[in-house]
Amino acid sequence: MTHNDTIVALATPSGAGAIAVIRLSGEKAITIASEIFHSISNKQLKKQKSHTVHLGHIKDGNRVIDEVLATIFKNPHSYTGEDVIEMSCHGSPFIQQEIIQLxxxxxxxxxxxxxxxxxxxxNGKMDLxxxxxxxxxxxxxSEASHQLAIQQMRGGFSTEISRLREELLNFASLIELELDFAEEDVEFANRDDFQKLISKISLVLKRLIDSFATGNVLKNGIPVAIVGEPNVGKSTLLNALLNEERAIVSDIAGTTRDTIEDELNIGGIGFRFIDTAGIRDTTDTIEGLGIKKTFEKIEQAQVVLYLIDSSQFIQNNKKLENLKIEISKIKNQYPQKALVVIGNKADKISDETSQLMRSEVENLHLISAKTGQGVEDLKNTLLDFVNTGALRNNETIVTNTRHYDALLKALEEINKVQEGIDIGLSGDLMAIDIRQALYYFGEITGEITNDDLLGNIFANFCIGK
Known part of the structure; x- marks a missing residue:
């Protein structure tokens, strides 16, 4: 993989706009720009200082294509570490393509x-x-996904991994040195200090691995399934949460036959709400397929909103007892999911009934999706399920699946090292596991890499970045 030529691309989104930025990077970036850029004050780009901006025209021979601003970034003080020229032109797609082709x-x-x-x-401007x-x-x-990306881009995660790798590497070197003096039975690596380091690395790896569950939902949005019997107001609740008529609402039971999804940002966190078909026994084939999908969506959700019609519980103790049984079933079937029981149509019940329901159903939320009563409180409850303490405290949170996989493998090797310490394994055998752990640490930061890995990672980027 060679990257010593000069590349060009549009750095702003394609399509018409007020301004577009075309970026050149490489050894000949300034030379190429100098041939097509003509300063209005007759300056030569090659002789100008880095981080300066110049007004001029892009010309193809004698033909003027556009008036632009050319910004110079000389190596190594640029994004790529190479000479970079950024030309800000007018945002016509025709102009953009003319300049790029030139x-x-x-x-x-x-x-x-x-x-x-x-x-x-x-070029060492950033790690992998x-x-x-x-x-x-x-x-x-969303604010949360933005903050996570900023934290990682500033190097908090990679700094922590690099520090652990360096400490482990130092001990690995001492253990490798012991192998050269195996016949003399000397010990360069203090085993007590080594034990402390392994315990420390194990704790850090476990913390980072555990953070992935939080990081993944903060990055990709938290799926929330709205479930319940037909005609309890699931679609009305979705519309109330989104503040728009997203789902069809009618008094006919079974109106929603397929799942409807939409996203909402609450307090900087992305939530993906899923309105599902009402759960009931049915002979309708299509409705039955919708109910099957409902259970599939519950499996995928992080939070389940179980909606009931409060107005049906007026002086109906049997209904209340059945509700408790249903809630217990859901909790037993999905113990890892956050469950919120919501009594809809609260505007149709008396205060007495409200008090009775609250006393019988733990943490019940009474709302009226039709009038909006209690909807904001429900949003706050959803936020409470998100563990954002680590985010507020700038703790490292893992969001990347590749990093998560490498951390799991590194922890597996560290556990093998710990087992070796416990049973008094010889240094040459422990060194094998230490080297493997170092390999997985290096994979995260890019100290150990290959063309296939880089190709997979950067193929997901947009052109121009």
Whole structure:
């Protein structure tokens, strides 16, 4: 994989806009720009200082294509670590393509997806986990996902991993040194200190692995399934949460026959609400398929909103007892999921009935999806299910599946090292497991990598970044 030529791409979204930015990076970036850019004050780009901006025209021979601003970033003080030129032109798609084609004819080639960030990684401007955070930052669509990407891009996660790797590497070197003096039975690596380090690494790895459950939902949004019998107001609740007529509402039982999904940002956290078909016994084939999908969505959800019609519980103790049985069934069937029991149509019941229901059903939320009563309180309850303490305290949270997999493998090797210490295993055998743990640490930050891994990672980037 060679990256010593000069690349060009549109750095802003394609399509018409007020301004577009075209980026050149590589050894000949300034030379190529100098051939097509003509300063209005007759300055030569090659002689200008880094981090300066110049007004001029892009010309193809004598033909003026556009008036642009050219910004110079000389190596190594640029995003890629190479010479970089960014040309801000008018946002016409025709102008964008004319300038890019002119750059290609003058000696550049089109950048591949993520190639600017790949060059930043290869030139030591950022490690691999920080490079991946760039893609997450671009894709972030909520305050939480944005904050997670910013934390990782600033290097908090990679710094923690690199520090552990360096400490383990130091001990690994001492154990390897012992192997050279095996006949003399010397011990360069203090076993007590080594035990403390292994325990410390194990604790950190477990904390990072456990954080993935939180990080994954914060990054991708928290799926919330709205379930219950037909005609209890599930679709009305979805519309009330989204503040728009997203789902069809009618008095006819079984109106919702397929799942309806939409996203809502609450307090900076993304929630993906899923309105499901009403659960009941039915002979209707289509409705039956919808009910089957309801249970599939419950399996996928992190939070289950179990909706009931409060107005049906007026002086109906049998109904109340059946409700408790149903709630118990859901808790037993889905013990890992957060369950919120919601009594809808609270505007149709008396205060006495409200008090009775609250006393009989633990943590019951009484709302009226039709009038909006209690909907904001429900949103606050959903936020309470999200463990954002680590986010507020700037603790490291893992969001990347590749990192999670490498951490699991590293912990497995560290556990083998711990077993070796416990049984008094020889240094040469422990060294094998230590090397493997170091390998997985290095995979995260990019100290150990290969072309296939880089290709898989940067293929997910947009072109121009």
């Amino acid at each position: 750059c290609l004819r003058t000696g550049a080639r089109m950048a591949t997806a993520g190639e600017f960030t790949l060059r930043a990684f290869l 986990s920080q490079a991946e955070a760039v893609a997450d930052l671009i894709a972030s669509d």
